[in-house]
Amino acid sequence: MKVLVCVRQSVSGEINPFDACAYEAALGIANAEVILLSMGPLKSFEFLKGLTRLGAEKAVLLSDKAFAGADTLATSYTLSLAVNKIKPDLIICGRQTVDGDTGQVGPELAVLTGYNLITNVMSLEVSSTGIRVENRDGEKLESDFPTLITIERINNLRFPSIRSKVKEVEVWDAEALNADINRCGLNGSPTRVLKTFENLQDRRKCKFIKAEDLSSVIEHSLKKEKIKILLNETDKKLKKVFSIGESPLEMAKTVSDDVKVVSMDSAENLCELIKKENPNAVIWGSDTKSKTVSAKVAATLKLGLCADCTSLETDGEDLFMYRPAFSGNIIAKIKSTTKPAMATVRTVQPENAPITVGIGYGAKENLEKVLEFSKRLNADIAASRLMVDHDYFPYSSQVGLTGKSISPDVYIAVGISGAVHHIAGIRSSGTIIAINSDKNAPIFQYADYGIIGDIKDII
Numbered sequence: 298m299k300v301l302v303c304v305r306q307s308v309s310g311e312i313n314p315f316d317a318c319a320y321e322a323a324l325g326i327a328n329a330e331v332i333l334l335s336m337g338p339l340k341s342f343e344f345l346k347g348l349t350r351l352g353a354e355k356a357v358l359l360s361d362k363a364f365a366g367a368d369t370l371a372t373s374y375t376l377s378l379a380v381n382k383i384k385p386d387l388i389i390c391g392r393q394t395v396d397g398d399t400g401q402v403g404p405e406l407a408v409l410t411g412y413n414l415i416t417n418v419m420s421l422e423v424s425s426t427g428i429r430v431e432n433r434d435g436e437k438l439e440s441d442f443p444t445l446i447t448i449e450r451i452n453n454l455r456f457p458s459i460r461s462k463v464k465e466v467e468v469w470d471a472e473a474l475n476a477d478i479n480r481c482g483l484n485g486s487p488t489r490v491l492k493t494f495e496n497l498q499d500r501r502k503c504k505f506i507k508a509e510d511l512s513s514v515i516e517h518s519l520k521k522e523k524i525k526i527l528l529n530e531t532d533k534k535l536k537k538v539f540s541i542g543e544s545p546l547e548m549a550k551t552v553s554d555d556v557k558v559v560s561m562d563s564a565e566n567l568c569e570l571i572k573k574e575n576p577n578a579v580i581w582g583s584d585t586k587s588k589t590v591s592a593k594v595a596a597t598l599k600l601g602l603c604a605d606c607t608s609l610e611t612d613g614e615d616l617f618m619y620r621p622a623f624s625g626n627i628i629a630k631i632k633s634t635t636k637p638a639m640a641t642v643r644t645v646q647p648e649n650a651p652i653t654v655g656i657g658y659g660a661k662e663n664l665e666k667v668l669e670f671s672k673r674l675n676a677d678i679a680a681s682r683l684m685v686d687h688d689y690f691p692y693s694s695q696v697g698l699t700g701k702s703i704s705p706d707v708y709i710a711v712g713i714s715g716a717v718h719h720i721a722g723i724r725s726s727g728t729i730i731a732i733n734s735d736k737n738a739p740i741f742q743y744a745d746y747g748i749i750g751d752i753k754d755i756i
Contacts, residue, residue, distance in 0.1 A: 298326070298328065298329050298330065298386050298387070298423070298425070299329075299330045299332065299383070299384070299385040299386050299387075300323045300326060300329045300330065300331050300332070300385060300386065300387045300388075300389060301332050301333075301334055301380065301383055301385035301387070301388045301389070302316070302319050302320050302323045302331060302332070302333050302334065302353070302388075302389050302390075303316065303319070303334050303335070303376060303388065303389070303390045303391075303402070303403075303406070304316040304317075304319070304320060304333055304334070304335050304345075304348065304391075305335060305336075305337070305391075305394055306335070306337055306341050306344045307394065307395060307396055308396055310344070312344075312348065312454070313391055313394045313395060313396075314391070314395060314450065314686070315391025315392045315393055315394070315395070315448065315449070315450060316390070316391035316394075317391070317453075317454035318391060318448045318449070318450055318451055318452050318453075318454070319389040319390055319391045319447075319448040320333070320348070320351070320353075320389075320454055321452045321453065321454045321455060322389055322421055322448055322451070322452065323387075323389050324351065324352045324353075324455065325452075326387075326423050327423075329387075329423075330354050331352060331353045331354060332353060332354060332355055332356070332357065332383060332385065333345055333348055333349065333353045333355070333356035333357065334356070334357050334359070334376065334379055334380075334383070335356070335357070335358055335359065336358075336359040336360070336364055336367070336372060336375055336376060337358065337359075337360060338360060338365075339358075339360050339468070341358055341360070342358055342360075342466055342468065345358055345466045346463050346464075346466050347457075347463075349463055349464035349465075349466065350457035350461040350462065350463055350464075351454070351455055351456075351457050351461070352455075352461075353464060354464060355464050355465045355466065355467065356464065356465070356466045356467070357379060357383070357466075357467050357468075357469060358466060358467070358468045358469070359375055359376070359379055359469050359470075359474070360468055360469075360470065361470040361471040361476075361481075362482075363470075363471045363476070363478045363481045363482050363484075364471070364481050364482045365482050365483065366482050366483030366486060367481065367482045367483070367485065367486055368486035368487065368488045368601070369399055369401040369402050369405060369488075369592075369595075369602065370401075370405060370485070370486065370487055370488075370595060370596065370599065370600075370601065370602070371480060371481055371482055371483075371484075371485035371486045372402055373401075373402050373405035373406045373408075373409055373596060374409060374476075374480045374481065374485060375474070375476060375481050376402070376406050377406055377409035377410045378474040378475070378476055379469060379474060380406070380410045380412075381410065382469075382474070385443070386442040386443055386444075387423070387428065387442060387443070387444055387445075387446070388406070388407075388410075388412060388443075388444070388445040388446070389445075389446055389447075389448055390402065390403040390406070390445065390446070390447045390448070391447065391448055392416070392417060392447045392448060392449050392450075393447075396622075398604065398605060398621075398622070398698055398718075399602075399604035399605070400416075400447070400588050400592070400604065401588075401592040401595070401602060401604060403416060403445060403446075403447035403592075404416065404447075404588075404589050404592035404593050404596070405592050405593070405595060405596035406445060406596075407445040407593070408564075408592075408593050408596035408597055409596055410443075410445070411443075412443045412444055412445040413440045413441065413443065413444040413445070414444070414445050414446075414589070414593070415428075415430055415432065415438055415440055415444065415445075415446045415447075416432065416446070416447045416585065416588075416589045417432045417433035417434070417447060417449055417585055418430045418431070418432055418433075418446045418447065418448050418449060418451075419431050419432060419433055419449050419451055419692075420451065421446070421448075426441055426442060427439060427440055427441040427442055427444065428440055428442075428444055428446070430446065433449055433585065433692055433693075434585065449692060450685070450686055450692070486601075487599070487600060487601030487633055487634050487635040488601035488602070488603055488631050488632070488633050488634075489631065489632050489633075489634060490629050490630070490631055491617070491630045491631065491632055492629075492630050493622070493627045493628065493629045493630070494627065494628055495627060495628075496621055496627055496628045496717050499720055499721075499724040499743055500742050500743055501729065501742075501743055501744060501745050502745075503731070503741045503742070503744045503745065503746065503747045504745065504746055504747070505741075505746070505747045505748070505749065506746050506747070506748055507748070508748055508750060508754065508755040511730070511748060511755065511756075514728075514730065514746050515652070515674070515707055515709075515730070518706065518707045518727065518728035518730075518745075519651055519652070519706055519707060521727075521728075529551060529608055529610065530550075530551045530552075531551070531552060531610045531611050531612070533611060533612055533613030534552060534553050534554050534555070534611065534613060535552050535553040535555070535577045535578055535611050535613065535614075535616060536553070536555050536577055537553075537555050537557070537574070537575075537576045537577050538552065538553035538555060538556045538557070538576055538577060538578045538579070538580065539556075539557055539559050539571070539574075539576045539578070539579040539580065539637070540556050540557070540558050540559065540580050541559050541560075541561055541567070541579065541580065541581045541582065541587060541590075541591070542558070542559075542560065542561050542581075542582055542587070543558060544582035544583075544584070544587075544644040545580040545581060545582045545641075545642045545644060546558060548580060548606075548608075548609060548642040548644075549578075549580040549609075551608075551609055551610075552578070552609045552610065552611040552616060553577075553578070553611075557576070561586065561587070561590065563590070564590050564593035564594050564597060565597075567590065567594055568594055568597050568598055571594070571598065571637065572598070575637070576637045577616070577636060577637055577638070578616045578636075578637050578638045578639070578640070579591075579594075579637050579638075579639045579640075580609075580639075580640055580641075580642055581639070581640065581641040581642070582641065582642065582644045583605060583641050583642060583643050583644050583702070584644070587641060588604070588641055591639060591641055594639070595639060599635065600633070600635045600636075600637065600638075600639055601633035601634060601635050601638065601639065602633075602639045602640070602641070603618040603620055603631045603633065603638075603639070603640040603641070604620060604640075604641050605620050605621065605641060605642075605643055605698065605721075606618045606619060606620045606640045606641065606642045606643065607619055607620060607621065607628075607642075607643055607721065607724075609640065609642070615632055615633075615638070616632070616633065616638035616640070617630055617631070617632055618630070618631045618632070618633075618638070618640045619631070621698055621717065621718065621721055643702050643721065644702065645702045645703060645704040645725050646701045646702060646703055649677055650675055650676055650677045650705070651705060651706040651707065652674050652675070652676040652677070652705055652706065652707045652708075652709065653676055653677040653678070653679050653703055653705040653707070653708050653709070653726075654667065654670065654671040654674065654676045654677070654678060654679070654709045654711060655679040655680070655681065655696060655708060655709065655710045655711065655713050655719075655723065656678065656679070656680050656681070656684055656689075656690070656711055656712065656713075657680075657681040657683065657684065657710065657711065657712040657713030657714060657719075658681060658683040658684055658687070658712065658714075659711075659712030659713065659714065659733060659734070659735075659752070660711045660712025660713075660752055661684070661687075661689060661712070663712075663752045663753045663756075664689065666752070666753050666756060667711050667712075667752065667756065670711075670756040674709075676709070677703075677705065678690070678694055679694055679695075679696040679703060679708075679722075679723075680694040680695055680696065681695070681696070681697065681713050681714075681716075681719055682695055682697055682700065682718070682719070685700075696719065696722035696723060697716075697718045697719040697720075697721055697722040697723075698717075698718035698719075698721040698722065700722055701722060702721070702722045702723075702724075702725065703722060703723060703725070703726065704725035704726055704727075705726055705727065706726075706727040706728070707726070707727060707728045707729075707730065708723050708726035708727075708728070708729045708730070709730045709731075709732065710723075710729065710730070710731045710732065710733075710740050710744065711732045711752060711756070712732070712733060712752055713731070713733070713738075713740050714733070714735075714738050714739060714740060715731070715738055715739035715740025715741070715742065715743055716739065717739075720743050723743075724743075728745050728746070729743060729744045729745050729746075730744060730745065730746045730747070730748070731743075731744035731746070731747045731748070732747075732748045732750075732752060732755055732756070733747075733748075733749065734749065734750060734751055734752065735749075736749045
C-alpha cells in the first residue's frame with residue numbers, strides 16, 4: 298500500500314504540527330510505503346531529508362519559481378499533478394497549517410485528484426481495500442481507496458532512531474510535472490493579498506481589581522446588557538449575495554441588501570446552483586461542514602476562497618475580505634480575482650451557560666482548583682490551544698482562531714496569555730475578566746477587568 302503524506306515547513310522551520318500528526322499516522326500503518334510530498338523553496342530539501350529518517354521511503358519536493366506566491370487553489374493544483382504521478386492509495390494531510398489556518402488544501406486536493414474525502418479524522422483503521430475512521434464530530438465513517446483524509450492533532454511524531462538513515466529526496470519542477478504555469482503560483486491564485494497590518498482589533502480598557510472583588514464584578518457583569526460588537530457596513534452594496542445557511546447571514550448583510558439564504562447541500566448541488574444563478578459573492582459559516590464544502594466548491598469551480606474572515610467590505614463591485622493570518626498577529630485585506638467571490642466568516646457558537654471559564658496553559662498546575670471554581674459558577678469550560686495540544690481537554694473545548702468562537706455574558710480567562718488567535722474566539726464576549734500572574738500578559742489588553750496574582754490564591 299502506498300501512502301502519501303503532504304507536509305509543510307512552517308515559518309519556524311519545523312514541520313507544521315498538524316502535518317506531523319499526519320506523518321505519524323502514516324508511519325503507524327503496517328506494511329505501508331510512506332512517501333512525503335511538499336511544495337516550497339529549495340532550502341526545504343534539508344528539512345525533508347531530515348524527516349525521511351523517521352521512516353518514509355522517500356520524499357518529493359515541488360520547487361520552482363513558478364510555484365511561488367500560491368494560494369490554496371494554486372497549491373492544490375500543483376500538488377495534484379504530483380499525486381497523479383505518484384498514484385498513492387491513501388493521502389494523509391494535516392487539517393490545516395498554523396501559518397495560514399485555512400484548512401482548504403486537503404478538500405481542494407481531493408476534488409482535483411478525484412479522491413474520496415474525509416476530514417477532521419480523530420482515529421484511523423486501515424485495511425487492504427480502504428479505511429475506517431472516526432471524525433471530530435464522533436461520526437464513524439468508511440471509505441474505499443483511493444481516499445484523502447485530513448488529520449487532527451491526535452498523536453505525537455516519533456523521534457528518529459540513532460541508526461536511522463536518510464532517504465532520497467527528489468525535486469520536481471514545473472516541467473517535470475508538465476504543469477500549466479498559468480494555474481501555478483501567483484499567476485494561478487484567485488485570491489490576492491492587497492495589504493497587511495498589525496492586528497489591533499478587539500482591545501479593551503482593562504480595570505485592575507483585587508481578588509476579593511471578583512465575585513461582585515461577575516455579579517454586576519451578569520446584570521448589565523451585553524455590548525454587541527457592531528459589524529462594519531459599507532455604503533455601497535453588492536447585488537445578489539448567497540448566504541449558505543443562517544449563520545453567516547449577519548455578516549453577508551454588511552455588504553449587500555440583496556442576500557439569499559441557501560440551505561447547506563452537497564458541493565455538487567451547490568456548484569450547479571452557483572453556476573445557474575451567478576451571484577456576486579457566496580458567504581459561508583466557519584463550522585466544519587461549511588469549511589469542507591466551500592473548499593470543494595472552490596476547487597470544482599476554480600474560485601478563490603478566503604477563510605475565517607472577521608469582516609467584509611465592498612465598493613459595490615468587488616468584495617474585500619479581512620482575515621487574521623500568522624496565528625492572528627496580522628490582518629490581511631484580500632480580494633478575489635474570480636466571481637463569485639467566496640469567503641468563510643467567523644460565526645459564534647451558542648453557550649449553555651452565561652459564564653464561560655477559559656483555561657490556559659498557565660493554569661495547568663492548578664487545574665483541579667480551576668475546575669472546582671468553574672463548577673461553583675455553573676460555568677461552561679473553554680480551553681486554549683496549548684491545553685488541547687497537551688491533552689488536558691478535547692478539541693471540542695478549544696476556543697480561538699483554530700477552534701470555536703463563543704459569546705458568553707462573562708468570559709473568565711484563567712492562565713491564558715492572550716495570544717491574538719485566542720482573542721479571535723472570545724471577541725464577542727460581554728465582559729472579559731483576566732486572571733494571570735504575569736502583569737505583562739497580553740490578555741490584559743483585551744480584558745475589561747484584570748487580576749494579577751497566583752491563580753490558586755485568587756480563585
